Amino acid sequence: xxxxxxxxxxxxxxxxxxxxxxxxxxxxxxxxxxxxxxxxxxxxxxxxxxxxxxxxxxxxxxxxxxxxxxxxxxxxxxxxxxxxxxxxxxxxxxxxxxxxxxxxxxxxxxxxxxxxxxxxxxxxxxxxxxxxxxxxxxxxxxxxxxxxxxxxxxxxxxxxxxxxxxxxxxxxxxxxxxxxxxxxxxxxxxxxxxxxxxxxxxxxxxxxxxxxxxxxxxxxxxxxxxxxxxxxxxxxxxxxxxxxxxxxxxxxxxxxxxxxxxxxxxxxxxxxxxxxxxxxxxxxxxxxxxxxxxxxxxxxxxxxxxxx
Numbered sequence: 609x610x611x612x613x614x615x616x617x618x619x620x621x622x623x624x625x626x627x628x629x630x631x632x633x634x635x636x637x638x639x640x641x642x643x644x645x646x647x648x649x650x651x652x653x654x655x656x657x658x659x660x661x662x663x664x665x666x667x668x669x670x671x672x673x674x675x676x677x678x679x680x681x682x683x684x685x686x687x688x689x690x691x692x693x694x695x696x697x698x699x700x701x702x703x704x705x706x707x708x709x710x711x712x713x714x715x716x717x718x719x720x721x722x723x724x725x726x727x728x729x730x731x732x733x734x735x736x737x738x739x740x741x742x743x744x745x746x747x748x749x750x751x752x753x754x755x756x757x758x759x760x761x762x763x764x765x766x767x768x769x770x771x772x773x774x775x776x777x778x779x780x781x782x783x784x785x786x787x788x789x790x791x792x793x794x795x796x797x798x799x800x801x802x803x804x805x806x807x808x809x810x811x812x813x814x815x816x817x818x819x820x821x822x823x824x825x826x827x828x829x830x831x832x833x834x835x836x837x838x839x840x841x842x843x844x845x846x847x848x849x850x851x852x853x854x855x856x857x858x859x860x861x862x863x864x865x866x867x868x869x870x871x872x873x874x875x876x877x878x879x880x881x882x883x884x885x886x887x888x889x890x891x892x893x894x895x896x897x898x899x900x901x902x903x904x905x906x907x908x909x910x911x912x913x914x915x916x
Contacts, residue, residue, distance in 0.1 A: 618915075620664075622646075622671060623824055625816040626777035628754065630675060632668060634659070637790045637822030638870045640691040640726070640916035645772065645781040645818055646672055649753030652681040655703065656772050656781045657820075658695030660722075660916040662732025665695025682706060682749055684758060685739060686783025686820065687766045688714035690722035691916065696737035706747070707739040708760045710768030715739070725901065726914040761809070764802040765794060765820075767892035771809065778815035785809070785833075788822030790870040792833050795877035795900050798891035799837055806834045822870075836866055840875065844882035854879035855903045873908035876900065 620634045632644040645656030653676040659665040672680060679702040685693050688711045696705055707715070719736050723729070749756040757773045765784040772781035784793065785805055794802050810830050817829045843864075847857035858876040866872065880900045885891070905911055 620667065620671070622675075625818065625824060626774070626779050629774060629777055629779050631781075631818040631824045632671060633822075633824065634664070636870065636915070637788065637819075639912055639914040640722075640729070642691045642784075642821055643818060643824075644668055644692075646675055647752065647754060647756060647774070648676045648678075649751075652750075652752035653678045654749060654752055654756055655680040655683045655699060657686055657692040657783070658683070658699065660691035660694050661730065662695075662698075662734055663730070664916065665698050665734075668695060669698050679703070681752070684749075684770060684772055685711060685715070686770045686772070686781070687711050687768055688718060689766070689784070690718070690720065690734075692783070692820070693736075694720075694722075694731070694734040697735050700737050704741055705737065705739040706741045706743070706749075706758065708758075708768035708770050709742040709744055711766065711770065712739045712742045712768070714766065714768060726911070726916070729914055729916050731916075762801045762805045763798040763892035764805040765792075766797045769797070769805070773812060773814075775812075778813065779818070780809060780812060780814035780816065781818045782809065782820065782829075784820035786817060786819040786829050787833060787869075788819040788825055788829050789868075790821045791866065791872055791874040791878075792836050793871075793874045793877065794837070794881050795874075795895065795897060796892070797881070798885065799841055799878065799882045800885055801891040803834055803837055803841075806830050806837075836869075837878075839864070839866070840878045840882050844879050844886055847879070848883060848886055854883055855906060858903075858907050871912060873904040873912055876903045876907050 628648040630646040640660040647654040683703040685707040747758040863872040
């Protein structure tokens, strides 16, 4: 069974970023190829996010079991999207699942909707498994032998993002507030809010930053994401002044100075959010996500690649 479930899955890599602290990195970090985090303390094990498909979540489960003799006692979901949450059920027997209250509400609302965007993916046996514990602003996890803080410092990638901060090791698990080598994505959150959050994350003075997608880095990843988002904001202001729709503007602009990033079609989704905020729409207020995704498909010349 394990061999068939793992078929066609590129082996992720595990990087130790501090003693007992690991980043689980799924190359190449594109759509649905998210990262996870593992904290092995003297008194317990914490997992940060799961994976999109049954096969990938089972590989993550096996990896955690190889790093710690204790089962995962706490599973933190950094936000509601299925690539970070669909594997929850594989850990639910032993783990308390924790997320921001808005993330939990979104998970209940979205269910398995992500699978409908890529019906050709072998999702396997997945089922929505919601957090049993939620928080609003911040939370320190029960003792696991190292201090683990959960912070919600404003809407960014979504309305309910959590970052996981290990102050003793200066390790930041940023979830999808930070992308590395891939295009940031704020369609379901806030561009302005993301810039504010990145400033607050910079003030933590992290030494290691584990992004939601792509290679592990340092605080320079915060700057790179902020630079991209300021570029989108400025592009949107120009487009509004010229009376150009987001899709037409994205076509005209192309990937611009960010051609090296994966998933450049996200530009038009980011512009949809930027336009809305320039017109006064509140941060993370619902937009027509289906229409924006259709524009991304059009800009890409077809369905974006999902490596899950």
